[in-house]
Amino acid sequence: MDGFAQYLPPLAQGLGMTALLVAISGVIGCIAGLILGLAATSPLPPARWASNIYTNIIRGIPPLVILFFMYFALPILFPLLTLSQTLTAVIGLSVYAAAYMGEIVRGSIRAIPVGQGEASEALGMRYYHKFRYVIIPQAMKIILPPGVGFLISLVKASALASVIGYDELTEEGHIVSTLNNQPLNVFLVVAVFYFVISYPLALLGRWYERRLA
C-alpha cells in the first residue's frame, strides 16, 4: 500500500462531496416524496394521476439514464436549462429519490386503517389537521425502515454522478487510480469509504425495526 497517505486526502474530499450530494438530494427527495405520496392518496383525481405517472415512469428508468438525460438532452429542449455538473447531480438524484420515496409514503399512508381518517373527519378535522396529527405520525413509523433502506440505495446511486463529472468519491477514485496505476488498492479504499457511510445507516434501520417489533 505505498503512497496510501498520498491518495487518502483526495478520497476523503470525495467522500465529503458524496455525503453532501446525498444529504441535499436526500432532503429534497424526502420532501418531494412526501408531497407525491400525499398526492397519490388524495381525493383529487388529477393529483393522483400526476403522482402515479411520475413515480411509475421514474421507477422504470435507470438513474444513470436520468442523469444523462438531464445533462445532455434537457439543454437541447430548453437551452436555458444548461445545468452545471453539481446541479445536474443534485436535481437528477432528487428526481430519482422523490419517485421511490413517494412510493414508500403512498404505501405507508395506505397501510393506516381507513377508520383513522374517518374518525378524524367525524371529529371535524380538516384535511391538513387529519394528516398532520393523525395519519402522518402513524405512517412515519411505517415509512422509516424502507425510507432508511432507500437512503442506502441513494448513497450507492450517487456514485453514478461521477459519470457526468461531478467530483465525488468514485470520480476521485478514478482520477487517483489513473495517476498511480493502482486501481485495485484505490477502489478497495473507495469501497470501504462507501461502506462507512452506508453500513451505519443499515444498522440504524435494523435497530429501529427491532424497536418497533
Next chain:
Amino acid sequence: MGPDFSAALPYLPHLLHALAASVYITVLGFAIGALFGVPLALAKSGDVAVLNWASRVYIEAFRNTPLLVQLYLLYFGLGQVGLNLSPFWSAFAGLTLNNAAYTAEIFRAGFESVPIGLREASGALGLGPSQTFRYVVFKPAVRNVLPALTNQFIILFLFSSVASIISFNELTNALQELVSQTSLTLALFTFGAALYYTVSALIAMASRLAEKTLFRW
C-alpha cells in the same frame, strides 16, 4: 429546436439489439446470482459459525457499496494483479455477485416466513431434510417473496445500465455511442428511456401473472 424523432427512427433496430444485450446480462446475472443467493441465505440463518460469519461479511460488503465501484474493481482493479476481464465478463461477474447478496437477503426472509411447525410436521410425516426443504420450505418461501424478487430483478435490469461505464455494449452504451455520432441526443435518450420503461413494466406484469398461475396449489 425540438426533438427529431423521425431522424432517430432508423436507429431503433440498433437500440433494440442493444436492449437485448441488457436483458441478456440481467437474466444471466439474476439467475446465477440467485443460485448463489440460496446457499448464502441458508449459511446466514444456519448455525455453522464460520459459514454464518462469511455469508454475513459477503452480503454486507456487496449491499453497502455501489455497483459501479464493484464493476471498477473487477474491470480495472483485477487488471492490476494481471487478471484482465473483458467488459462482458466484468459486467456478468459484477451483476452476479451483486445480485447474490441481494437475493440472499430476500430468500432468508422467505425461509423465515415459513412457520417452523410446517417443517416439524414434514419431518413427522417422514420427509427427509432435502425433501422438506424442497417441497415444504422452498416453494412457499419463494411464493411469499416473489414481489421482492421481482423488484430486485427490475432494479438489476435498471442498474445493468451501469455496465455501460466499463464499456459493455448494452443499451445505455449504444445510446451514448449513437448520440456522439449523430447528435440526435434528445430523441435517442427518449427512445432509450422508453425502452427501459417498457421492459420493466413488462417484468412487473409478468410477475403478477406468475403469482396467479405459477403458485397455485
